[in-house]
Structures are given as structure tokens and as C-alpha cells.
Amino acid sequence: MAILKPAEERRTFERLANLREIVFGVQDGVLTTAGVLAGLSGAVSGRSQIILAALASTAAGALSMGAGAYLGTRAEIEVIRAEMRRAREHAREQPYIVQESLLDELAKEGLSREAGYRVVRLLSSAPQALYSTAEEKIYGLSGGAFGNPVVDGLLMGIAFLVGAVVPLLPFVLLSSIRTGLIAGLGTTALVLFAVGYAVEGRLAENRYPAIAGARFLAIALGAAAAGYLIGLAISPLGAAAP
Amino acid sequence: MLKPGDAAPGWDLPCVFDGRISRLRLDRIRSEMVVVFFYPHDFSFICPTEVTGFNRAQPAFKQEQTSIVGVSVDEAEVHLRWSQELGGLSYPLIADEEGILARQYDVLDEHEKVALRATFVLDAKRTVAYSLASSINVGRSVSETLRVVKALRSGHLCPADWQPGGDFGPADTKS
Numbered sequence: 001m002a003i004l005k006p007a008e009e010r011r012t013f014e015r016l017a018n019l020r021e022i023v024f025g026v027q028d029g030v031l032t033t034a035g036v037l038a039g040l041s042g043a044v045s046g047r048s049q050i051i052l053a054a055l056a057s058t059a060a061g062a063l064s065m066g067a068g069a070y071l072g073t074r075a076e077i078e079v080i081r082a083e084m085r086r087a088r089e090h091a092r093e094q095p096y097i098v099q100e101s102l103l104d105e106l107a108k109e110g111l112s113r114e115a116g117y118r119v120v121r122l123l124s125s126a127p128q129a130l131y132s133t134a135e136e137k138i139y140g141l142s143g144g145a146f147g148n149p150v151v152d153g154l155l156m157g158i159a160f161l162v163g164a165v166v167p168l169l170p171f172v173l174l175s176s177i178r179t180g181l182i183a184g185l186g187t188t189a190l191v192l193f194a195v196g197y198a199v200e201g202r203l204a205e206n207r208y209p210a211i212a213g214a215r216f217l218a219i220a221l222g223a224a225a226a227g228y229l230i231g232l233a234i235s236p237l238g239a240a241a242p
Numbered sequence: 243m244l245k246p247g248d249a250a251p252g253w254d255l256p257c258v259f260d261g262r263i264s265r266l267r268l269d270r271i272r273s274e275m276v277v278v279f280f281y282p283h284d285f286s287f288i289c290p291t292e293v294t295g296f297n298r299a300q301p302a303f304k305q306e307q308t309s310i311v312g313v314s315v316d317e318a319e320v321h322l323r324w325s326q327e328l329g330g331l332s333y334p335l336i337a338d339e340e341g342i343l344a345r346q347y348d349v350l351d352e353h354e355k356v357a358l359r360a361t362f363v364l365d366a367k368r369t370v371a372y373s374l375a376s377s378i379n380v381g382r383s384v385s386e387t388l389r390v391v392k393a394l395r396s397g398h399l400c401p402a403d404w405q406p407g408g409d410f411g412p413a414d415t416k417s
Contacts, residue, residue: 099287114323117285 017147021069021155023199027192027216029163031223032061034188037171039231041181051172058164066157073149087139088131098134099124105137166191192220243348243360243375250278250364251346257311258321259334266311266334268368274307275371275391276364279382280349280357284316284324284335288381292359293328293335295384300332306391308363309333315341315356349375361387363394 036057040050091098099120106116123130167184174180196216201209244250252268259266268276281292296303296310303310310333316324318337325331336343338357344350349360361382363372371394376382389405 096287096291103285103287113283114285114320117287120287 018151018155019199019203021152022159023195025065025069025156025159026163026195027220028065029058029061029160030166030188030191031163031220032160033058033164034167034185034220035223035226037167037181037184038225041177042229042231043235045177047175047177047180050177051168054164054168054171058161058168061164062157062160065160066153069156070149070153073147073152076147077149083139084135087135091131091134095124098130098138101138102130102134163191189217189221193217243373244362244370245373246370248370250276250362250368250370251343252368253336253338253343255343256318256337256339257334258318258325258337259331261322261325261330263318263322266336271309271311273309274366275309275395276368277303277308277310277387277391278313278347278362278364279310279387280313280344280347280360282314282351282354282356282359284314284320285327290328292381292384293324293331295381296333296387297328297331299384299388302388303391306388306395308391311336313338313343313357315339315344363387363391365394 033054036054037050040053044050102120102123103113103116106119107113111119120130123133167188170183170187171180174183193213193216195213197209197213200206200212200216204212206212250268254265254267257264257266277296279292279296293312296312300310312331312333313336314321315338317339321335321337325335338344341350341355341357344357347360347362349358350356351358358375359377359380359382360373360375362370365371372390374382
């Protein structure tokens with residue numbers, strides 16, 4: 001009979017947690033760059049200016065997103081560790097409160113009060129087991145869910161770059177701004193639909209992956225359309241500038 | 243919540259006493275005073291300290307002609323297993339499953355459908371002589387309840403923090 005191997009299962013979940021950085025990075029890279037292209041296409045007439053701005057935006061975006069992911073994960077780890085220390089101190093000082101709270105949580109999850117009492121009493125015989133269960137059930141903390149700041153930062157930055165290439169490449173390859181923008185938005189739409197379809201649809205075992213893809217795309221297109229309209233709205237400022 | 247001077251509602255409810263399920267009526271309790279303490283749940287980590295505390299102090303309450311009755315909304319079967327878990331109790335636990343008694347004493351938490359942590363001391367006329375309620379996560383003081391029973395039975399005017407053997411209040415006319 002096959003049994004679960006906790007270390008392997010944990011690694012699988014950690015890899016799945018990295019999906020957040022990848023999806024976020026790709027989506028942001030695609031949208032930010034498509035937004036810059038769409039916005040500037042409405043505001044300026046020089047194709048090379050638009051490409052330069054998009055490249056600068058891509059570089060800045062990849063670096064800032066990568067740094068942000070690194071700093072965010074580091075801060076999250078430190079705050080969670082501090083919370084876990086505080087929770088353990090609380091459990092040591094007021095064991096009855098922690099036991100009672102754990103009992104309540106188990107009852108909410110369907111265990112009868114009597115059965116929950118016996119479980120908590122058993123856990124109380126091994127303080128480490130009681131603390132880690134209380135951390136998860138009462139405080140929603142989980143020591144195993146820490147990301148790696150360096151990995152998160154690199155994944156986010158690289159994903160952003162990959163995403164940025166999607167609308168930028170057709171724009172660079174085609175000679176007309178209008179055609180380049182349409183092609184760029186077209187590849188953007190395809191990739192966003194594909195990400196939504198693959199991740200929210202297939203990976204999440206959604207019954208209607210195409211709807212998941214379409215939803216992902218709809219949100220993204222809304223942002224791009226808004227970018228284009230803002231570009232149009234502020235274009236007079238560019239004309240008026242000395 | 244019922245206050246001193248209010249007539250204590252009677253009851254005729256299932257209870258667990260002496261390892262058996264039976265029924266208990268307030269008007270069948272012969273002692274001079276009755277301590278009725280409500281608590282939220284059996285199989286809890288805060289409640290047992292009170293339940294066992296009253297159990298250990300039961301001889302002292304008996305010396306003061308006072309019976310103890312515990313009340314929660316748990317079923318009689320659960321009370322039976324709970325009293326066995328605690329090693330047996332020397333006073334009855336009432337199964338107020340519908341919360342009727344708790345509601346009559348105005349100590350039912352309508353949201354959680356459990357009794358608050360409330361203590362009532364009933365005098366010989368079964369009038370409320372003392373009442374106290376605390377937050378669900380704070381256990382009561384059994385020794386304080388015993389002190390209050392002794393003070394009430396003294397018939398004297400007892401000052402703050404009065405202890406048996408201590409002086410009564412300057413306005414006490416019975417001394």
C-alpha cells in the first residue's frame with residue numbers, strides 16, 4: 001500500500017506555491033508592457049520611442065518586481081516567525097486557552113466536542129505536537145509554507161521578462177505602430193488566455209478551463225484598454241510640453 | 243440575568259448523579275441554600291477546573307447546609323461520560339438540552355446556544371441571594387463562592403473581603 005511521503009508532498013506544495021510568482025510575473029510583464037505600448041501608441045508617433053520606452057519599462061519592471069518579491073518573502077518570513085514565537089509563548093503561559101481554542105476549531109471542522117477533547121488531551125501530552133497544531137488551526141500559521149526569498153525574487157523577475165516579450169516582440173518585428181500594437185495585443189490575449197486555461201483551468205482541475213482562461217483574459221484586456229484610453233487622454237499634455 | 247431578590251425559577255430536568263441518569267427538581271432539594279452554577283460545555287479545558295473545584299469543595303459547602311448543582315446544555319449521556327472522565331462527581335449535573343433553564347435565568351448566549359459562566363446562590367426561600375457571570379474564557383473562583391455562602395448564612399452585614407471570623411460592618415445591628 002502506497003503511503004504519503006511528507007517531505008515529497010511538502011516539496012510538491014512548495015513548488016506549487018512558486019506558481020504564484022510565475023503567474024504574477026508573466027501576467028504583470030505581459031500587461032505592463034502591453035499597457036505601455038497601448039498607452040504610448042495613443043500618445044506619441046515615433047515607433048522607436050515607443051520601443052525604447054517599453055524596453056526601459058521592461059527592465060525596470062523586472063528588477064522592481066524581482067526585488068519586491070525578494071523583500072516581500074523575506075518580510076513575510078520574519079513576521080510569521082515572530083508571530084509563531086509569540087503564539088508559542090502564549091501557549092506556554094495560557095495552555096487552557098490554547099487547548100480550548102483548538103477544541104473549538106476542531107468542533108467547527110466537524111469533530112464532536114467529546115472526540116475533540118480527547119484529541120487535544122492526547123496532543124497535550126506532546127507539547128511540540130500541541131503547539132504546531134495550534135499554530136496551524138488557531139493562528140493559520142504554517143512553518144512549512146515559508147518561501148525562499150532568492151528563488152521568489154528570481155522567478156518573479158524572469159517571469160516578468162518572459163511576459164514582457166509577448167507583446168513586445170511582434171511590435172518590434174512589424175514596421176507599423178498600428179499593426180504592431182494589434183499583433184502585440186493579439187499575442188497578449190493568446191498568452192493570457194493560455195495562462196488562465198493552463199493554471200486556473202487544467203492545473204486547478206476546473207470543469208470549464210476555457211471559462212477560466214476567458215476570465216483571466218477579460219481582466220487583462222480591461223487593464224490594457226484602460227491604459228490606451230489614459231494615453232489618449234493625456235496625449236494633449238505631451239503636445240503642450242515645451 | 244436574574245439578580246438578588248428575584249424568585250429562582252424551578253426545574254424538573256434530567257440530571258446525572260452518582261453515576262446514573264435520573265431527574266432533579268428544585269423543590270426536592272432540602273438543603274438551606276443552593277449553589278447553581280451554569281457553564282458552557284462538558285469536555286472542555288476551562289470548565290473542568292470549575293467542575294472539579296466545586297467537587298473538591300463539596301464537603302465544605304455541605305457543612306454550610308448548601309447543595310451544589312451544575313448546569314449546561316449538554317445531554318445527560320454526555321454529562322455521564324464527562325463525570326466519568328473527571329473521576330466521578332458528588333453533586334448533580336443538569337442536562338438543560340433546550341437551554342430552557344439557562345434562558346429562565348437569563349444566562350443563555352443566544353448566538354452560541356450555550357450557557358454563560360454564571361453562578362447563582364439561592365436562599366432558603368429559593369430567592370436569588372447572589373448572582374455572578376463572567377466571560378466564557380474566565381473560570382470562576384470556587385473559594386469566593388464559598389465565602390459568599392458563609393457571609394449570606396451569617397445574617398450579618400459583611401464588609402468587603404469579609405472572611406469567616408472577621409469583623410462585621412460598623413452598621414451591623416446583629417452583632
